[in-house]
Amino acid sequence: MSAIKILGICGSPRRKSAYTALKAALDSASAADPNVECELVELRGKKFSLCVHCNQCLRKGSDRCTVFQDDMTPLYDKFYEADGVIVASPVYEMNVTAQTAAFFDRFRSAWKRGIDDPEFFVRKVGAGLAVGGTRNGGQEMTVDAINHFFLAQGMTLVTGGNGMYTGAMLWNPGDGSTDMDDPAGMENARVLGRKVAVMARVMKEANLWNLQA
Template identity: 30%
Template sequence: MKVIAFNGSARKDSNTAIMLNIALEALNRQGIDTELYQLAGKQIHGCTACYKCKENKDRRCAVKKDVANECIEKMLEADGIILGSPTYFADVTAEMKALIDRAGMVSRANGDMLKRKMGAAVVVARRGGCIHTFDTMNHFFLISQMIIVGSNYWNMGFGLNKGDVEKDEDGLATMKILGENMGWLLKKLTE
């Protein structure tokens, strides 16, 4: 069993990565393999609306010059997908939106190829806009027929500068419970 987490932050190893890693560590403790894939410094563009994925039906995006297909491949291999993004102007980062649009369209073109995988969204903000950001990522899971896993609060942490989220004890605790819940459900579904 494997869970892949995508970090849509423009900053590598920053607050969103810290939050994601806590959930991934909780999964590791349950014997589940994990990977953190950080979009920072990588090229990913928005959907060009060529609709070639609908003709090709090869589980790939027809635009091959960025990391979209690498990400889509990792989604296909995984049993669970976590999308993590900081809040930028009350929504996900441009990189995360590009990943959602590209992977989402390819999934729909291929009979909802991600269906029944587990999904969870993780958000960081300095102060406001978390719920809207959270909703954006959950829309991807819901239209893809994925199963959303929750925690004891919405999956959000607060902080501005790199590492600030370490001081948000509630946010970190939410991530630990999220990882525990995702691991529990993954095991139940494969029993």
């Protein structure tokens, strides 16, 4: 069987709860299929410029930013080569972190990939997880923002189901400085990871319809 690559993107500026949940999801994905290769990339500490919507990438027919060469540059290939992507973010003001939003915005250039190969992103799956400081602390809005990024690329969403309708949502009481204390949420993260592994293989090996027909 061919290898399946799953990329985890942690949008937290700290190696705390969102990182812990994402690692659990990736470990579960690896355990689900011996041919799954997982990589966890932290946006923490990375320096990359904000997208200024200059459209130089589109004018030059590039699938990556042609204006800024920074820590975002090598992440394009990691994203494009992945069969599945899991993005994790703590809840900041009922939304994703600034690091996560900046990462998303730099994919203006991904439009080129979809034009050249309409099935390129359809074959990829994406899933989101969020950790809030309270039980109902904006996790749904944060996961929705992550899912909307995947939808903007034309990717296939993976959700947990069984009450986990859009993605894994966890909570870590207080300011996130303590260890994760949400057993049910952590199990949801692991379920999501396993499902990403399964669906990434299904989509990679599927004989998809010709979208240009």
